[in-house]
Amino acid sequence: MVKKFYIKTFGCQMNEYDSDKMADVLRAAEGMTQTDSPEEADLILFNTCSVREKAQEKVFSDLGRIRPLKDAKPDLLIAVGGCVASQEGAAIVKRAPYVDMVFGPQTLHRLPQLMAARRASGQPQVDISFPEIEKFDHLPEVVFSQKNGTANKASAFVSIMEGCSKYCSFCVVPYTRGEEVSRPLADVLHDVQVLVAQGVSEITLLGQNVNAYAGALDATDEVDLAYLIQMLSPMQGLQRLRFTTSHPRDMSQRLIDVYASTPKLSSHLHLPVQSGSDRILAAMKRGHTTLEYKSIVKKLRQVRPDLVLSSDFIVGFPGETERDFEATLQLIQEVGYDSGYSFLYSPRPGTPAAQLSDAVPQEIKMERLQRLQELLVEQSKTLTQDLIGSVQKVLVEGMSRKDANEMAGRLDSNRVVNFAGSPGMIGRFVDVKITGAWHHTLRGERVLSAA
Numbered sequence: 234m235v236k237k238f239y240i241k242t243f244g245c246q247m248n249e250y251d252s253d254k255m256a257d258v259l260r261a262a263e264g265m266t267q268t269d270s271p272e273e274a275d276l277i278l279f280n281t282c283s284v285r286e287k288a289q290e291k292v293f294s295d296l297g298r299i300r301p302l303k304d305a306k307p308d309l310l311i312a313v314g315g316c317v318a319s320q321e322g323a324a325i326v327k328r329a330p331y332v333d334m335v336f337g338p339q340t341l342h343r344l345p346q347l348m349a350a351r352r353a354s355g356q357p358q359v360d361i362s363f364p365e366i367e368k369f370d371h372l373p374e375v376v377f378s379q380k381n382g383t384a385n386k387a388s389a390f391v392s393i394m395e396g397c398s399k400y401c402s403f404c405v406v407p408y409t410r411g412e413e414v415s416r417p418l419a420d421v422l423h424d425v426q427v428l429v430a431q432g433v434s435e436i437t438l439l440g441q442n443v444n445a446y447a448g449a450l451d452a453t454d455e456v457d458l459a460y461l462i463q464m465l466s467p468m469q470g471l472q473r474l475r476f477t478t479s480h481p482r483d484m485s486q487r488l489i490d491v492y493a494s495t496p497k498l499s500s501h502l503h504l505p506v507q508s509g510s511d512r513i514l515a516a517m518k519r520g521h522t523t524l525e526y527k528s529i530v531k532k533l534r535q536v537r538p539d540l541v542l543s544s545d546f547i548v549g550f551p552g553e554t555e556r557d558f559e560a561t562l563q564l565i566q567e568v569g570y571d572s573g574y575s576f577l578y579s580p581r582p583g584t585p586a587a588q589l590s591d592a593v594p595q596e597i598k599m600e601r602l603q604r605l606q607e608l609l610v611e612q613s614k615t616l617t618q619d620l621i622g623s624v625q626k627v628l629v630e631g632m633s634r635k636d637a638n639e640m641a642g643r644l645d646s647n648r649v650v651n652f653a654g655s656p657g658m659i660g661r662f663v664d665v666k667i668t669g670a671w672h673h674t675l676r677g678e679r680v681l682s683a684a
Contacts, residue, residue, distance in 0.1 A: 236265045239274035241295070244282025246477060247338075248315055250390045250439055252280045255314065255341050262345040271299055276310045276348070281317035283405050283581065292317050296329045303331045310334065310348060314341055316409035319361045320582065326357045337361040338410050339395065363411040387630040387660045388473075388643075389433045391424045392416070393448065393461065394440035399480060401507075402518045402589075403547065405581040406441050413442060417449040418456050422464060429470040432660055435628055436465070438476040444483040459487040466495045472662060473628060473645065475499045481506065481521045484529045493536035500537055501571075501647035504529070505545035509564030510557035513550050517586070523564055530568055541616075541646040542568060546575040548605060549598030551589035553578075558601050565608055571616050571646065573609045577602055610672055617648070617670040624680055625650070627665045629658040650675040 238259050242252040255278060259265045271277050277299055281292050292313060303309050312334040313325050319337035326332050334347045340360045347358040396411040397404070425436050438461070440446060446458040458476065465474060474497050481504060492498060504526075508514050511522050534540050546561060565573070577598045580587035627642035633651045634641065640654035642665065651674060652665050669676035 236263065236275040237268040237273050238265045238276040238278060239268050239271045240278045240280060241271075242280045243291070243315070244280075246390060246437070247392070247439055247441060248280050248282055250392050251315065251338055251341055252278075253390070255280065255344060258342060258344055263348070271302060274302075274309070276312065277302070278312045278314060281313060281315035283316040283320050283409055292325075293329060296332065300329075300331055310351065312336065312344070312347075314338070314344075316405070319409040320405065322361045323359045326359065330357075333357055335359045335361065337363070339363050387433070387628050388435035388437065389428045390437050390439050391421060391428070392439045393421050393458075394443060394446050397441040397480075398445070399442060399482070399520065400518065400585075402516065402586040403507075403550065403578065403581065403584055405584055408583050410441060413445050413447075415440075415446050415448040415455075418461060418464070421448060421461060425465055425468065425471065429468060432470075434471070434660055434662065435473040435475065436471060438462075438474070440476075441478065442480045442483065443476045444479045444485075444488055457485065457487060459485065459491045462488075462491050462495055462498060466497050471497065473497055473499055475501070475647075477503045479504050481519075481526050481529055484533075486532070489529070489532050489536060492533060492540070499647070500539050500645050501541045501543070502533070503543045503545075506564065507545060507547045508550065508553075508557065509561035510553070511560075513553055513557050516552060516589070517547075517550060523560070527564075527567065539646075541571045543572045543574075543647075544568075544570055546573055546605060547578050548575060548602045549578045549593040551578070551586065551593065552591040553593050558605075562605065562608055565605070565612070569616075570609060570612060571648075572613055575602060575605050575609070613672055614670075617672070617675065620648075620667045620675060621670055622667065624664050624666050625677070626662055627652075627677070628662050629654065629660065631659055632656065644675075648675055649673070650677045652677040652679055654679060 240252050240255060242248050256267055268274055279292060279295060303311060310333045311331060313332055314336050315338060318325065318335045322335060325335050333351045336343065336347060340362060343360055347360060351358050394413060394415040396413050397406045398412040400407050428436065444458050446461060447455045448461065450456045462474060465471060506526055507517055507519060509523055514522060625644045627644055627650055629640050629642040631641055633639035639651050640658055641649055641651050643649055650665055650667065664680040665677035666680050667675050667677045
């Protein structure tokens with residue numbers, strides 16, 4: 234009887250990518266299939282994220298909910314992976330003894346060995362080491378992101394680096410994923426070539442700090458993200474490139490120039506700023522000022538006038554005054570962000586900011602967050618309304634979530650549009666006239682060519 238696994242993923246696109254790799258490993262090494270039902274599973278995996286407040290408690294709450302499944306089926310294996318696993322390690326097993334395996338982002342490829350050791354020894358297994366990019370040498374050949382035997386033929390993620398060496402005072406990533414380590418250029422090119430050969434039209438290059446990429450060209454030389462994009466651009470079948478997530482300090486002039494010379498590079502860029510106050514940026518150890526950030530945006534828009542920007546914002550960082558917050562609102566208006574992810578500051582264990590005093594009261598943080606989000610929504614509405622009547626090149630990704638008779642696709646600007654179509658369009662680019670606009674999605678109708 235074929236064994237089944239269930240994965241619940243928390244957090245960012247890197248975690249989504251890692252969950253896909255876990256699934257690939259389990260299929261290839263264990264012959265298992267994926268299920269959407271934890272009740273059917275022989276292995277339950279939680280791929281965790283420690284960026285948000287009370288992430289650990291969320292994990293233990295979820296573990297508590299599946300404990301009855303373990304009681305009913307003693308052979309069921311339960312595993313915790315990802316950043317909370319890396320941060321908490323054996324403490325997870327100590328608090329939840331029914332957990333069988335704990336592993337970090339860099340050791341997901343060792344999952345079959347951990348399972349075998351658990352069965353052989355009868356003891357929980359913990360591996361949260363940092364073997365740099367060893368995992369990429371032990372993963373199965375890249376394939377479409379699969380789930381229950383279905384495939385997304387439109388787009389795929391390719392991880393090009395791991396970790397971050399910026400050590401922003403609020404961020405736990407360097408401690409849970411390690412410092413920046415880039416994959417060799419040849420390995421990245423190989424993965425992209427394999428995916429494109431399978432019909433993928435759009436590739437998103439992933440990294441915690443993706444524009445710090447410094448991949449080995451040979452034994453002595455390294456190449457940057459700009460070089461990698463230039464190498465990928467001529468590839469037959471590859472029609473669109475994206476990359477995420479970036480840091481302003483690594484938005485080099487070479488990378489800016491690539492926007493002028495590479496039409497395949499998406500006109501959407503996610504460039505986190507976190508705050509519009511120089512005082513707060515210094516406390517966050519971001520390594521840039523608002524003026525430097527705006528200068529980068531100006532240079533980008535000089536070479537790509539239609540560039541659409543999104544960003545991350547932290548509200549209520551220790552010591553943030555009303556004046557600091559107003560500076561963030563002003564920056565949002567000046568830059569004209571299309572969208573953004575905004576969060577209340579919460580201290581992450583082991584980070585320098587966790588030791589800071591002068592905490593902003595919760596009610597003030599909540600009120601500021603609401604104001605910031607309302608401003609982002611208003612700006613997004615204006616930019617979205619401007620699209621009505623235009624014809625956009627859309628990559629069809631799948632069926633619409635709201636209407637089984639419609640398809641959903643993504644614009645170059647990263648906006649989603651729903652329109653009448655058929656499943657045979659998945660993975661293809663089509664022209665769509667935008668007929669309606671909401672905050673998060675667009676409506677449209679397909680435009681047929683004269684031919």
